[in-house]
Amino acid sequence: MKKFLNNPENFVDEMLEGIYLAHPEVTNVANDLRCFVRTEPVKGKVGLVTGGGSGHLPLFLGYVGDNMLDGAGVGGVFQSPSSEQILEVTKYVDQGAGVLYLYGNYSGDLINFDMAGELADFDGIKTATVVGCDDVASSVVGEEHKRRGVAGIFFLYKAAGAAAAQMKSLDEVARIAEKASVRTRTIGVALSPCIVPEIGKPSFNIGEDEMEIGMGIHGENGITRKKMAAADDVVDEMMALILAEQSYETESDVAVLINGLGATPLEELYVIYRRTAQVLKQAGANIRHVFIGEFATSMEMAGASISVLKLDDELEPLIAAGANTPFFKHIKF
Amino acid sequence: MKKFLNNPENFVDEMLEGIYLAHPEVTNVANDLRCFVRTEPVKGKVGLVTGGGSGHLPLFLGYVGDNMLDGAGVGGVFQSPSSEQILEVTKYVDQGAGVLYLYGNYSGDLINFDMAGELADFDGIKTATVVGCDDVASSVVGEEHKRRGVAGIFFLYKAAGAAAAQMKSLDEVARIAEKASVRTRTIGVALSPCIVPEIGKPSFNIGEDEMEIGMGIHGENGITRKKMAAADDVVDEMMALILAEQSYETESDVAVLINGLGATPLEELYVIYRRTAQVLKQAGANIRHVFIGEFATSMEMAGASISVLKLDDELEPLIAAGANTPFFKHIKF
Amino acid sequence: MDNITKTNLPILFERFSEVFAEQKDALIALDSKVGDSDLGLTMAKGFAAATAAVSALEDASVETQLKTAGVAIARAAPSTMGTLMATGFMRGSAAVKDCEMLGTVQLADFWVAFRDGVAQRGRVQVGDKTVVDVLHPIAETMIKQAESGAALTEALHIAYASASEALEATKDLVAQHGKAAAFQEKTRGIQDAGSTVAVILIKAMADFVSEL
Amino acid sequence: MDNITKTNLPILFERFSEVFAEQKDALIALDSKVGDSDLGLTMAKGFAAATAAVSALEDASVETQLKTAGVAIARAAPSTMGTLMATGFMRGSAAVKDCEMLGTVQLADFWVAFRDGVAQRGRVQVGDKTVVDVLHPIAETMIKQAESGAALTEALHIAYASASEALEATKDLVAQHGKAAAFQEKTRGIQDAGSTVAVILIKAMADFVSEL
Numbered sequence A, B: 001m002k003k004f005l006n007n008p009e010n011f012v013d014e015m016l017e018g019i020y021l022a023h024p025e026v027t028n029v030a031n032d033l034r035c036f037v038r039t040e041p042v043k044g045k046v047g048l049v050t051g052g053g054s055g056h057l058p059l060f061l062g063y064v065g066d067n068m069l070d071g072a073g074v075g076g077v078f079q080s081p082s083s084e085q086i087l088e089v090t091k092y093v094d095q096g097a098g099v100l101y102l103y104g105n106y107s108g109d110l111i112n113f114d115m116a117g118e119l120a121d122f123d124g125i126k127t128a129t130v131v132g133c134d135d136v137a138s139s140v141v142g143e144e145h146k147r148r149g150v151a152g153i154f155f156l157y158k159a160a161g162a163a164a165a166q167m168k169s170l171d172e173v174a175r176i177a178e179k180a181s182v183r184t185r186t187i188g189v190a191l192s193p194c195i196v197p198e199i200g201k202p203s204f205n206i207g208e209d210e211m212e213i214g215m216g217i218h219g220e221n222g223i224t225r226k227k228m229a230a231a232d233d234v235v236d237e238m239m240a241l242i243l244a245e246q247s248y249e250t251e252s253d254v255a256v257l258i259n260g261l262g263a264t265p266l267e268e269l270y271v272i273y274r275r276t277a278q279v280l281k282q283a284g285a286n287i288r289h290v291f292i293g294e295f296a297t298s299m300e301m302a303g304a305s306i307s308v309l310k311l312d313d314e315l316e317p318l319i320a321a322g323a324n325t326p327f328f329k330h331i332k333f
Numbered sequence C, D: 001m002d003n004i005t006k007t008n009l010p011i012l013f014e015r016f017s018e019v020f021a022e023q024k025d026a027l028i029a030l031d032s033k034v035g036d037s038d039l040g041l042t043m044a045k046g047f048a049a050a051t052a053a054v055s056a057l058e059d060a061s062v063e064t065q066l067k068t069a070g071v072a073i074a075r076a077a078p079s080t081m082g083t084l085m086a087t088g089f090m091r092g093s094a095a096v097k098d099c100e101m102l103g104t105v106q107l108a109d110f111w112v113a114f115r116d117g118v119a120q121r122g123r124v125q126v127g128d129k130t131v132v133d134v135l136h137p138i139a140e141t142m143i144k145q146a147e148s149g150a151a152l153t154e155a156l157h158i159a160y161a162s163a164s165e166a167l168e169a170t171k172d173l174v175a176q177h178g179k180a181a182a183f184q185e186k187t188r189g190i191q192d193a194g195s196t197v198a199v200i201l202i203k204a205m206a207d208f209v210s211e212l
């Protein structure tokens, strides 16, 4: 296994030690490296807590910072954090205005966040929950609540983070996060598997000349596996799945996220964006904000995803707002 | 070949089209997509121009923006831009205060930048040149001028960019860039090759269980090829090469850059940083600034590099200064 | 005696620890088919932690002991089944609040709350091929046994029998939740791993009460 | 006639284009051994562009034609050798400023300036296994021939002979510059690709003058 690691069991904790050494603006609580929080919580603000498995940097902890999130429960690679870790983060992050849990729609995470919320309730902390379920490949229309949460959760963080920074109430922040969730669609394509350090070898294979459209960020089944095609054709096929669920007739402003899964060069993400922009314009969309890079990865998986958020007058300025975390910086123009 | 591209011949131009579509703050001149400049040059400021082959994003063009560079000649993948492209960029970027050429120490680039400088001179534009030659693996001490320029050039951009933004003269900006160059050392390690689109297959191989310490960003020979080892041991071996050329006795402040070559997950870069910080502290260094991520890649090569810049009172605030380009944002605290 | 008292409980948890230690490799093997192979590990860890936490208590009530076990499992085993078992014990403990001892009636309440807690937390229904497919017949059987006034030993053994049957029936189902859901049709024919844990629990409880 | 005039020059460049088109695949093959296989392509492109640019001029001086060729090559072939050849023609053109025609003396000046320009731009020395290893004997031979008053045809053929010899000698050298440098010892035994281009140039020039 060609990876920079020592004992695979220590991978996540050593990564966290590196992060804390590099970025004094984040720290951990409860004597547990995996209880990740901003060093300086903002008094009176609704706390935003996320969490999930490791192996997806900058997701999840990477969005903890100014105008974004306040804490994250850090799980093992592709494993949920424990309810206790989430609870500890919740307690530190709560500044009297309650805490919003904002994470991806996976069984393990749902169960542990719900449990943490119940325990927080015993401690008199009010919590609310919004889950990202943006992956159009993972359930049909009508069953959106069963969909996996993937890169599009970035838009939920961005919108909810900016709303919370404006000192909106827990209900308001939750409503905005939910609105961003309902309006976000993502479709991904994977070209290669990735390696979980403790397993040491790829947990599935994709043929030398194959791609899988719709594959999940842990290698979950996608929609079709087929021969690798020209970038424009791949984008067209992906965008068709998004366009089937979004129309830009009455509201045309959108934000777009082109996300690399890990090994795919940035150059290729721009080739993908070029076509995505053409397709969106053709469909009548007006691209107001663009984010291109690695936002939600699967270790060294090769592949990419496209997320589109349909903006409205409330969401647009929240997506435009500045943000500053150790892993994501956005400067408002 | 598993890549997101259409006709390989159009790869660079389509990537550029994607970049221009996404980022209105940059544009091209001379009707040539590869003549890359800031849309709004700063009146009276020394112009900073870089350039080099494509396939290294965010290097080179990614550093064109506020408090960084003003233009870049964009070559084919791993190919120099032409002297004419550099000249066109130079003409647009010059605001009467002259232009500094700042690029990596490779034959093709040297030849084309020198030629462009000569042509610019005919047009009455004053130019100066500083090259990055930070790769300790590529020549022995005493022959530093023969070394390849790799990720450490980021520090030259950062320092010279901030100095130019303070409206310093061409001589001053060149002096500062040169100082940053002399004080920067980089050592890399590669775990896998990469694919140039027009070639379509890896141009060299690294065995399943091997790494090459000191390999260049185009696959140039390194120092040793050996069995992959634990991350801490790899870092120790790499840092020994830097420590052999830097001491932190009289001046201890440093800036560190942990750079991913493309396919290596961010998680692993933090495992590398953890050990790098331990080694540097042990050696008496005081880490003032840390940059971790992808700053100079080789398409989808797996691997990483460590760069260390020895700061002084002049360089420190320049590295600390804010910067804002489409690919790199730094917020001064 | 046909009751579980607060003095018995620490010993019952020791028994749980023992059986999960014994079944560790078997559960790992089961979870490896359409999961991530951690179930044996997390159950062994979780119940060892529960046992340690319960035995560290001094003269605690039935409710406190069950709740403490739940909290300990949650902490030690943050996997899906770890948190679900933790939820089950915590909800079960609340259902037997103030009970001095657990007979058929009280354990019927306990298992109903356990099942409901897990189903609610997991957002699953009977037939989704999860642990709830075994918890459900356990709870329903216990209610019936309580209504008919059965003794605890008998009631638990009947519950165990219905659980075993339900476990066998999970083979015919297709997983809808958790990591297994990604394998879809491939899960047919395979016995659900989490359901196996529930059978282990009810069997250990029945055996324990038989020996009281 | 034993001179190249401004009327001849466009035809000379056509000849250059033809030979580089012919030699394209051979140069690609050579550059593929320890390089990136582009040399045949870039030289064919560069000289085709030079020819087009030169023939588009109207009644231009020798100097202007040579300079125009250089600029055209730079634009069309931004590779190492492209820019170096461009530099050579531009520097050479400056060396024959105001000359009405090119005889042995003028072409000696031209090749000296060509060599010096390439060596300076490339920051190389003789023996570094680059095109300069062939440009150097060409320049030196032309100087000697000019001193001894040789006619142009004869001078160029002697220069071509010395160039061929020097090309053969590049096999014994180890590359110090450009992409080949990374191959180090592996470059020994292989004829330098850029040097081959210089031989092609001087041969084409000698042949052209013979036929005048």
Ligand SMILES: Nc1ncnc2c1ncn2[C@@H]1O[C@H](COP(=O)(O)OP(=O)(O)O)[C@@H](O)[C@H]1O
Pocket (backbone or CB within 6 Å): A107, A108, C031, C035, C036, C037, C038, C039, C042, C079, C080, C081, C082, C084, C118, C121, C122, C123, C124, C129, C130, C131, C132, C177, C178, C179, C180, C192, C193, C194, C195
């Ligand atoms: N949402 C759910 N609700 C109830 N039980 C579930 C749910 N998802 C999975 N399970 C049960 O959990 C078992 C797997 O447990 P475990 O190995 O801990 O999961 P994971 O490794 O995915 O965290 C499954 O066999 C199933 O019985």
Ligand SMILES: Nc1ncnc2c1ncn2[C@@H]1O[C@H](COP(=O)(O)OP(=O)(O)O)[C@@H](O)[C@H]1O
Pocket (backbone or CB within 6 Å): B107, B108, D031, D035, D036, D037, D038, D039, D042, D079, D080, D081, D082, D084, D118, D121, D122, D123, D124, D129, D130, D131, D132, D177, D178, D179, D180, D192, D193, D194, D195
């Ligand atoms: N610095 C240099 N100065 C002079 N000639 C050089 C230099 N580097 C390489 N060369 C010559 O260039 C030839 C390769 O040319 P070319 O294929 O255009 O290079 P590249 O493909 O690397 O841009 C070499 O065979 C050598 O003769």
Ligand SMILES: [Mg+2]
Pocket (backbone or CB within 6 Å): A260, A262, A263, A264, A265, A294, B262, B263, B264, B294
């Ligand atoms: Mg990458």
Ligand SMILES: [Mg+2]
Pocket (backbone or CB within 6 Å): C031, C035, C036, C037, C038, C039, C079, C179
């Ligand atoms: Mg499991």
Ligand SMILES: [Mg+2]
Pocket (backbone or CB within 6 Å): A079, C036, C038, C079, C080
């Ligand atoms: Mg698990």
Ligand SMILES: [Mg+2]
Pocket (backbone or CB within 6 Å): D031, D035, D036, D037, D038, D039, D079, D179
């Ligand atoms: Mg070449």
